[in-house]
Each structure stands twice: as C-alpha cells, then as structure tokens.
Amino acid sequence: MKALVAMSGGVDSSVAAALMLEAGHEVIGVTLKQWVAPDGSLPTAGCCTVADAEDARKVAARLGIPHYVLDHSAEFTAEVVDRFVAGYAAGLTPNPCIECNRRVRFGALLGRVEPLGCDVLVTGHYARIAMRHGRRALLQAADPTKDQSYVLHMLSAADLARVRFPVGELTKAEVRDHAARLGLGTAAKPDSQDLCFVAGDYRAFLRSRLPEIRRPGAVVDASGAVVGHHDGIAGFTVGQRRGLGMAAGEPRYVVAVDSATATVRVGSRSDLAVAACTVAGVRFVNEAAAAGEPVAVKVRYRSRPVPARLFPVADAWRVVFDAAQEAVAPGQAAVFYRDDEVLGGGTITATEAP
Amino acid sequence: MPLGILVPVLYLDHAATTPLRPEAAAAMAPFLGGEFGNPSGMHAVARRAKNAIEDARDRVAGVLGARALDVVFTGAGTESDNLAVAGVALAEGRRGGVVTTATEHEAVLATARHLERLGCPLTVVPVDGHGVVDPARVAAAVDAGTAVVSVMAANNETGAVQPVAAIAAALAGRGVPVHSDAVQAAVSRPCSLDDLGVDLLTLSAHKLGGPQGVGILAMRPGITLAPVIHGGGQELGRRSGTHNVAGIVGAAAALEAAVTDRKRLIDDVGAARHRFEVDLTRAVPDVVFTIAGADRLVQHSHWRIPGIDAETLLVRLDGIGLAASAGSACHSGAIAASHVLAAMGLAPADAAGCVRFTFGWDTRPEDGTTAAGLVAAAVGGLR
Structure with missing residues (x-):
C-alpha cells in the first residue's frame, strides 16, 4: 500500500508516518501550505507554521521518504478563514479546525490521494477506524484524554476506507516513546494550541479581516x-x-x-441552561439515527458526551438533552456517540431554554 | 541520513541549477584544499589567492567584453541584480527612476519596489502574451528622471527571449544605462556587453556549470555604483566581504567552458527538446506549449496539460525519477503563483498547470524521448 501522510511537523503525524513505514508501506509525506497572511508572511504560531514545515521536512529526511509542501492556501482562506470570520460576524462560535478537516484535509487533500499515486491518506489524529456490525466505524481513540473523534465526525464510511489513523490506537505517552525510539526531533514538542492562522489575539485578527464587525x-x-x-x-x-x-x-x-x-x-x-438544540448539516458515518434514539452528544471539543435523544426535523436534527446543559454555543459542532462509536454530527444552529 | 528515493534521476531542472562542470571542479580543487588565502592580505598565501581571483576576473572580462576593473564578483545572480539596479539608481546620493518589465526575476522587481519606497520612481512595462516587451514602450517609459533600465535577456520560467539589443538601440544617446539579467540566456546565447548592447550585465556561475554562491556583474566603463553591501571595501568598494576564492575561480572556468561548449550544447539540448516536444505531443495530443512560436531559449520547454495541475504531475514525476519544476517556487518548495504567467495574461487555473523542463550541458539527445515517456506514464495514471 502507498500512503500519503499529512505531516504537520508535530509528534503525532511524525509517528504516524514512521508507523506506516514500519508496517511495510510506501510513504510520501506532505505538508500543507495553508495560510499566507495578507502581508505575505507565513504563520509563526499555531500548528502549521514555517518552523513546523521545516520539522516535517527533517522528519521525512530522517525516515528517508519524499516530502512535499502542497499549496492549499486558496482553499484554506476561502473555506476555513473566511468562514471563521463570517461565523463570528454572524454571532456564532465557529470551530475552524473542524472546517479545515471537512474542507481541506479530508476534502481537498483526500481528493488528491489517488492523483498523487497513493491508496490511503494518513494523519496523526487520535481516533480509531474498525469494523463494527459489518460496517466501517469511526471510534474514539484508545487514549480518552487525547480523543479527537469529535473533529472527525464529518467522515463517511467511504472516506474511512481511504483513511488511516495509526496513532489512534496508542496513548500520547506511547507516541512520544515511539518518537524517541525513532530519534525523531519532534518527540518532546508540545501539542499545538493556538489557531494556526492567527498570531496572538484572535479578536484583533477578526477586526482586521472584517472591519465592519466593529x-x-x-x-x-x-x-x-x-x-x-x-x-x-x-x-x-x-x-x-x-x-x-x-x-x-x-x-x-x-x-x-x-x-x-x-x-x-x-x-x-x-x-445558560439549554434543554435542546437544533443541529444542521448533519452527516452520519453510516446509517442515520432512528427517531428518539438515545445517544451521547458532545457539544464542544473539551466536554464529555452527555445523554440525549435525537429527533429528525426539517433539514436538521433536534437534540433533546436528558438533563439541561450549559454553554451550548451556536456554530460549534454537536457530535453523536453510541458508546465509543461516532454516529455522526453537525453544526448547532439554535438552542432552547428549559 | 537517507537521501530520499533511490531511483535513477533524469534531471530536467537545469534552470534551477546545473551540475558542476569538470573544468570548474578542477579549477576549484586547489582552493578547497591547500590554497586557503584571503586575497586582501599582503603575504605570499594571500598573494596566491589574489592572483587567482584577478586571473579569474581577467578571463570573465575577456568573455564579456568588459575591462577587468568593471567586473564585480558578488554572492549570487540576485545580488548582482540588486547591485546593478539599486547601485545605479542610488549612485551619488540620488533617487533615480527605474524602468523595468513585468516578467523580470524577483531579484530585479523586488529591488525596484524597494527603491520605489525609498523615493525612486518605478515604471513596470507590460509584456505581450509571449512575455515579450515592446522596445518602443520601454523607450517611451524612459524620462529625464530615469536612472536605469533593466530588461532580462531571457525569462527564467518560460525561456522567452527579450529584444534587449533593440531596447538598447532605441535608447542610444539617451544617457540612461541599460542593465540585463542574462542568467538563463548565457547558457545558450552569446551574452557579452556588446552582444546584448547593454551597459550592465548579470550572470550567475551555477547556471553555467560553476558553483552556487557566485554572481557576476560586468559593466561598461564609467558606471558608478552605490554599494549594497558595506564593509571592508573589497571589489573597489562596490561589494565588501571576503572573496569566495574557490567559487570565483570556478565561475571563470565554468563561463569559459560554457562558451567553448555552447555549439555542442545547443545541438544536443535542441535535439533533446525537439524529441521531447514531438514525442509528448504524440502521446498527449492536448499538451499546450506556453510560448510556441516565440523566440525562446533552446533549453526551455514550458507546457501544461489541461486538467492536470503542476503540483500533482511534479510529485508523480519525482516518484518515477524525473526532476523538474513549475518555474516559480517559494522557499518551502511549494509552487508559488507565477507573476510571469500572470503578466502574460494566463488564467490562474492555466498557470497552475504549467511545468518547466529545462535541459542542460549534461543532457543527451535521447533524454528527450525518455522524458516524454515518463510524462506520458505519469499522465496516464491521472486519466
């Protein structure tokens, strides 16, 4: 198998590339050029900086695999940054990382796997893909503290057939051990936290991109x-x-x-209490949920899934929480789980008070 | 550390850089070994280094039709362009105007824009669909405030040859020096000051089979330059910094070898390109050659295949052992949008498909057929 590995320069995608190589696959590393500031400068903070592209190149050289920087800055600007700004302008709380996964990494880049002569796209995300009930399922990571299945909910079963998450079976500590064993310079690199296209205060960034929201x-x-x-x-x-x-x-x-x-x-x-919310643009990984189906719903990245029931409404789904929830923000994703399996998810568009 | 894929490489990116010619390597060898002197010293070790760079200067001057004292060694073709444009525009404390064209190398355009911010008026003359500038428009753009005109001899991306001699003729008697970046053109065309009719001339050693890190600026007598790099006053104060002795010696050897070898290179490279373009057209009939019919350098083939982006094609070609480029790249290696193709009026989607194959001194005629076969194989996997 020939694998296209999206290498951010971080420890997770570096180890993902190494694990694919050790499993006997042919590997090509790519780093996405995603964002160029209006003044032409490249980002120096966040997860996809100039230094990170350099780190990815070094890791690829150490592993002996080809590495390319692919320019996806046009898609990233239009589909992630502009949507992020428009979302805030509309009073929403957008999640640009999810849009990046949907539009760029598992959108544009997944579409390039075959043209680039590869069979699968590999990323360093913490999530698992496994057969459940005779179909391909997206599961939470083995390490619950690192689980990123929330930001991957838009993947379909067909997408999952062309995607691999090698580090999803490991704990972060195990990933760092692998990186150290392989002599990868990124072993001790801290996890990225900031938005990759904003250096510093994101409110100042919003004002500069869209003065009228002032x-x-x-x-x-x-x-x-x-x-x-x-x-x-x-x-x-x-x-x-x-x-x-x-x-x-x-x-x-x-x-x-x-x-x-x-x-x-x-x-x-x-x-702040919310009894129910409307979720639009819902995509299920496999079959759609049944009306009234009990699930667990996660309404932001850093929160636990909470019990709720799902009801289809016109062009959307209504999520009725078993107990009222706080801080359910329109613009964020709501992701539906059954045990450790991601059923699907969408974007919160409205909330209802108890 | 492993150095990447282990397949035979057909190298068709000679416009990016070309292998060191054996004549250059042989000339440089002593200066990478026992001969380590700094030419600015007064002792025997220094003298030998000084003699070596002055001998190199004499030889370069002979090829380019300049006086030895009008040849400046710099650190890159880019630096020579900077020194020519900024050096003339800012000479003697003035803020002289710059006239140049839309398809120049960034070494000239970025310098001209920088000078504009310093108060030097800038005029960028547009080009036609082949990237060629009209000499009359250049002449019309020159006014009393113009300090320097800079027009490249041939474009580094497309290979389009500019009518530099005609521009110089149109400006004869106006008293405005004309500079030309002949970095690519000198590979296959005579490029002395008289050949081009210009007053300042940029060359880069590594495009000719010399080492990377040496630029040449040759001038007519009487040109005064404000230095860009200040310091110890080497190169008659025009370019400070300890000389790259081995590099300068290699540059002179490469330039002489390139001139001696030019006829043979034109024959072999011309045959390779012809076979490549004929074979590729046969295999992929919808291939579009960007400046077909224009006067272009023999070593350049610039083309696209509709519906296939250059990035994808170049990755696939790299995977099967063919090294080429899109002609414009950013420092990360990502393909950058080409200001040259935009100036020629190519739509962004078409420009994103353009690939540059550049043949060089070690190209064999049969390489053209091999290259066409590899492109056809890469394209076949995409259709």
Missing part, C-alpha cells in the same frame, strides 16, 4: 435592560464570563449574541 452595540440583561456597551460582537461566545466589562457582583455570562442588532445578552449562570 459595530458597537448594547449589552442587555434578561429583561432587555441595557447594562453596558461593547465595541463589536466579534469574539463574544455563549458561556463567556470574562471580558464583559461589567462591575463586580453576581457573575454574569454571555447567554446569546444577536448579530442583526449587535446585541450581547448576559445573564446568570442559570440562564
């Missing part, structure tokens, strides 16, 4: 009374507590963001 507006309470002002809705996220510019007292949280009126609504912690 529209000042009101901060209102549950009764609609104006309790403060803001200089633009960009960066206000449901559940946010800090940065509201409000006097001390009872803790206040962002409860809703209305882009049409540039209004940020705040309330107490109990006002």
Whole structure:
C-alpha cells in the first residue's frame, strides 16, 4: 500500500508516518501550505507554521521518504478563514479546525490521494477506524484524554476506507516513546494550541479581516435592560464570563449574541441552561439515527458526551438533552456517540431554554 | 541520513541549477584544499589567492567584453541584480527612476519596489502574451528622471527571449544605462556587453556549470555604483566581504567552458527538446506549449496539460525519477503563483498547470524521448 501522510511537523503525524513505514508501506509525506497572511508572511504560531514545515521536512529526511509542501492556501482562506470570520460576524462560535478537516484535509487533500499515486491518506489524529456490525466505524481513540473523534465526525464510511489513523490506537505517552525510539526531533514538542492562522489575539485578527464587525452595540440583561456597551460582537461566545466589562457582583455570562442588532445578552449562570438544540448539516458515518434514539452528544471539543435523544426535523436534527446543559454555543459542532462509536454530527444552529 | 528515493534521476531542472562542470571542479580543487588565502592580505598565501581571483576576473572580462576593473564578483545572480539596479539608481546620493518589465526575476522587481519606497520612481512595462516587451514602450517609459533600465535577456520560467539589443538601440544617446539579467540566456546565447548592447550585465556561475554562491556583474566603463553591501571595501568598494576564492575561480572556468561548449550544447539540448516536444505531443495530443512560436531559449520547454495541475504531475514525476519544476517556487518548495504567467495574461487555473523542463550541458539527445515517456506514464495514471 502507498500512503500519503499529512505531516504537520508535530509528534503525532511524525509517528504516524514512521508507523506506516514500519508496517511495510510506501510513504510520501506532505505538508500543507495553508495560510499566507495578507502581508505575505507565513504563520509563526499555531500548528502549521514555517518552523513546523521545516520539522516535517527533517522528519521525512530522517525516515528517508519524499516530502512535499502542497499549496492549499486558496482553499484554506476561502473555506476555513473566511468562514471563521463570517461565523463570528454572524454571532456564532465557529470551530475552524473542524472546517479545515471537512474542507481541506479530508476534502481537498483526500481528493488528491489517488492523483498523487497513493491508496490511503494518513494523519496523526487520535481516533480509531474498525469494523463494527459489518460496517466501517469511526471510534474514539484508545487514549480518552487525547480523543479527537469529535473533529472527525464529518467522515463517511467511504472516506474511512481511504483513511488511516495509526496513532489512534496508542496513548500520547506511547507516541512520544515511539518518537524517541525513532530519534525523531519532534518527540518532546508540545501539542499545538493556538489557531494556526492567527498570531496572538484572535479578536484583533477578526477586526482586521472584517472591519465592519466593529459595530458597537448594547449589552442587555434578561429583561432587555441595557447594562453596558461593547465595541463589536466579534469574539463574544455563549458561556463567556470574562471580558464583559461589567462591575463586580453576581457573575454574569454571555447567554446569546444577536448579530442583526449587535446585541450581547448576559445573564446568570442559570440562564445558560439549554434543554435542546437544533443541529444542521448533519452527516452520519453510516446509517442515520432512528427517531428518539438515545445517544451521547458532545457539544464542544473539551466536554464529555452527555445523554440525549435525537429527533429528525426539517433539514436538521433536534437534540433533546436528558438533563439541561450549559454553554451550548451556536456554530460549534454537536457530535453523536453510541458508546465509543461516532454516529455522526453537525453544526448547532439554535438552542432552547428549559 | 537517507537521501530520499533511490531511483535513477533524469534531471530536467537545469534552470534551477546545473551540475558542476569538470573544468570548474578542477579549477576549484586547489582552493578547497591547500590554497586557503584571503586575497586582501599582503603575504605570499594571500598573494596566491589574489592572483587567482584577478586571473579569474581577467578571463570573465575577456568573455564579456568588459575591462577587468568593471567586473564585480558578488554572492549570487540576485545580488548582482540588486547591485546593478539599486547601485545605479542610488549612485551619488540620488533617487533615480527605474524602468523595468513585468516578467523580470524577483531579484530585479523586488529591488525596484524597494527603491520605489525609498523615493525612486518605478515604471513596470507590460509584456505581450509571449512575455515579450515592446522596445518602443520601454523607450517611451524612459524620462529625464530615469536612472536605469533593466530588461532580462531571457525569462527564467518560460525561456522567452527579450529584444534587449533593440531596447538598447532605441535608447542610444539617451544617457540612461541599460542593465540585463542574462542568467538563463548565457547558457545558450552569446551574452557579452556588446552582444546584448547593454551597459550592465548579470550572470550567475551555477547556471553555467560553476558553483552556487557566485554572481557576476560586468559593466561598461564609467558606471558608478552605490554599494549594497558595506564593509571592508573589497571589489573597489562596490561589494565588501571576503572573496569566495574557490567559487570565483570556478565561475571563470565554468563561463569559459560554457562558451567553448555552447555549439555542442545547443545541438544536443535542441535535439533533446525537439524529441521531447514531438514525442509528448504524440502521446498527449492536448499538451499546450506556453510560448510556441516565440523566440525562446533552446533549453526551455514550458507546457501544461489541461486538467492536470503542476503540483500533482511534479510529485508523480519525482516518484518515477524525473526532476523538474513549475518555474516559480517559494522557499518551502511549494509552487508559488507565477507573476510571469500572470503578466502574460494566463488564467490562474492555466498557470497552475504549467511545468518547466529545462535541459542542460549534461543532457543527451535521447533524454528527450525518455522524458516524454515518463510524462506520458505519469499522465496516464491521472486519466
């Protein structure tokens, strides 16, 4: 088998490439040139920087595999960055990493596997692919603390047939041990945290990309009374507590963001409670869920799946939580699980108070 | 450390760099061994190094039709371009204007844009669909404030030959020096100051079979340059920095060898390119040669196959042992959007398909057939 390995320069994709090679496969490494700032500079922070491309090249040289830098900056700008900015402008809390997986890595790049003469696309994601009930299933990683199945929910069973996640069977510690054993310079590299296309403050980035979102507006309470002002809705996220510019007292949280009126609504912690949400653009890995099916739903990257039931509605799915949830933010992905299996997921478009 | 794939390589990226000619390697060998002197010293060790670079300068001057004291050794063709354009525009404290063309190498264009920010007026003359500039338009762009005109002898991506001699003739008597980057053209065309009719001339050693890291700037008498690199005053103050003695010696040997070998190179490379283009057209009839019919360098073949992007094709060719390029690359190795093809009016989608094969001094006539076969194989896997 010939594998196209997406190498970010990090330890996970480096080990993924090495494991494919050790398993006897032919391997080509590629690093995606994703983002070029308007001034022409390349990112220096985040997960896909100039230094990371250099790290990927060094790892590929050490492994003795060809390595190429492929230019996907046009797709990345249009499909990830512009959507991210538009999402915030619409008062949403977008997840650009999911759009990058959907549009770039498992969109454009997956489409290049065959033209580039390869059979499968390999990434360093922590997730597993296995046969369950006679069909190919996407499963949580063996290491629950590193599981990334949430950001991979858009993959179909057909996609999974052409994708491999070699490190998904390992713990992060085991991955670092492999990297050290292989003498890979990335063994001790810290995990990436920042958005790869933003150096520093993402609110400043939003304002620079879309000056019109700098529209000042009101901060209102549950009764609609104006309790403060803001200089633009960009960066206000449901559940946010800090940065509201409000006097001390009872803790206040962002409860809703209305882009049409540039209004940020705040309330107490109990006002964050959500009984149900609408999820659009749902894609199931295999068969669609049954109406009323009990599942576990994860509504943001760093949260645990919680029990809920799924109901199909027009062009979308309604998720009814068994117990009210906090900080369910429109724009984020909701991913449906049955035990450790990803059934599918989509984007939260609306929430309902209890 | 393993050095990548172990398949025989057909190297068709000679415009990026070309193998060291044996004449250059032999000339350099003593200076990579026992002869280590710094030419700026006063003792016997230094003197031998000084004699070596001055002998090299004499030989380069002879080939290019310049006086030895009007030949400057730099660190790259890019540096020679910088020194020619900025050196003339900024000479004697002035902020002189620059006239150049839209398809110049970035070494000239980026320098000209930098100078513009410093107050030197810039005019970029457009080109036609073959990337060729009209001499009359260049002449019309020159005014009393113009300090220097820079037009490349042939384009590094497409191989399109510019009418440099006609431009120089059109500007005769205007008192404005004309510079030409002949880095690619000198591989296969006579490129002395008189051949091109210009006042300043850039060459790069490694495109001619010399070592990487040596540029040449040859000038007519009387040209005054403001230095770009300041320091110890080497090269008559025009380019400070300790000389790259081995490189300079290798550059002179390579230039002489290239001139001696030019007729043979044109025959072999011409035969290889002809066979390549005929065979490729037979195998892939919809192939489009970018500047078919234009005056182009014999070593360049610039083409695309509709529906196939260059990135994909080049990765597949690399996998089967053919090394080539798209002609424009960023430092990471990713293919960069070509300002040359954009200036010629190619649509971005068409430009993204363009591949550059460049043949060189070690190309054999039969390599053209081999290359066409490898491209046909790579394309076959995509259709």
